[in-house]
Amino acid sequence: MGKNLLIIGASGHGKVVADIALKMGRWESISFLDDNENILQVMGLEVIGKSSDVHQYVKDNDVFIGIGNNAVRKRIHTDLESKHASIPTLVHPTAIIGERVEIEPGTVVMAGAIINCCTSIGKGCIINTGAIVEHDNQVEDFVHLSPGVRLAGTVRVGEGTWLGIGSIVINNITITSESIIGAGAVVVRDIMMAGTYVGVPAKRLSS
Numbered sequence: 136m137g138k139n140l141l142i143i144g145a146s147g148h149g150k151v152v153a154d155i156a157l158k159m160g161r162w163e164s165i166s167f168l169d170d171n172e173n174i175l176q177v178m179g180l181e182v183i184g185k186s187s188d189v190h191q192y193v194k195d196n197d198v199f200i201g202i203g204n205n206a207v208r209k210r211i212h213t214d215l216e217s218k219h220a221s222i223p224t225l226v227h228p229t230a231i232i233g234e235r236v237e238i239e240p241g242t243v244v245m246a247g248a249i250i251n252c253c254t255s256i257g258k259g260c261i262i263n264t265g266a267i268v269e270h271d272n273q274v275e276d277f278v279h280l281s282p283g284v285r286l287a288g289t290v291r292v293g294e295g296t297w298l299g300i301g302s303i304v305i306n307n308i309t310i311t312s313e314s315i316i317g318a319g320a321v322v323v324r325d326i327m328m329a330g331t332y333v334g335v336p337a338k339r340l341s342s
């Protein structure tokens with residue numbers, strides 16, 4: 136058992152992150168930081184301050200960012216790295232992780248997710264409940280794969296991209312960075328221009 140785990144963000148995503156950390160049994164205690172002063176306790180765990188207080192805790196705590204927004208998570212993660220924070224990787228005990236899979240710090244892999252062999256997952260990613268990431272994928276930093284996303288073999292997802300719930304990507308596809316794939320979309324062609332894509336097959340939403 137290690138020290139305290141401090142989770143930044145005590146809303147829905149932060150709670151699921153705490154649930155996973157509790158099940159991992161690696162920390163003596165778990166607490167939150169959240170900017171909503173009205174939240175004092177979540178899941179019986181204490182909220183001990185605001186996100187801006189994190190610097191006073193970096194030395195003695197492991198710190199994990201429980202915020203779903205990719206850009207916000209990236210900003211805080213980059214700040215924590217500059218302070219040499221200890222940022223763990225969280226993997227739910229029911230997730231299945233293949234051989235030769237690399238998962239960087241700050242990434243959470245949720246219940247029932249499957250990551251097949253020879254795939255790399257960057258830092259600060261969310262591999263949400265029941266997502267399937269097939270073999271030889273490259274998921275770059277600060278990507279969110281929502282619940283039930285399915286990536287076939289040899290897919291590359293660029294930094295900061297968000298795939299909505301239940302979306303599907305066929306094999307050998309590249310999706311560029313900072314894009315949004317809508318809920319239930321099916322990506323059958325490379326996406327090289329950042330934007331929001333929806334439907335079957337996925338097409339760019341005009342802005």
Ligand SMILES: CC(=O)SCCNC(=O)CCNC(=O)[C@H](O)C(C)(C)COP(=O)(O)OP(=O)(O)OC[C@H]1O[C@@H](n2cnc3c(N)ncnc32)[C@H](O)[C@@H]1OP(=O)(O)O
Pocket residue numbers: 263281282298299300301315316317318319320331332333334340
């Ligand atoms: C545990 C968790 O909760 S993790 C979070 C999971 N959440 C998700 O997966 C949410 C994913 N988000 C979506 O799918 C959103 O609808 C987005 C991001 C694709 C689009 O959102 P917005 O930019 O706000 O678009 P907006 O709602 O204005 O819709 C624009 C048009 O696209 C259509 N559209 C929006 N989303 C979709 C979709 N997933 N599939 C097909 N069409 C869609 C709308 O019907 C609308 O069409 P219209 O102009 O003909 O009326």
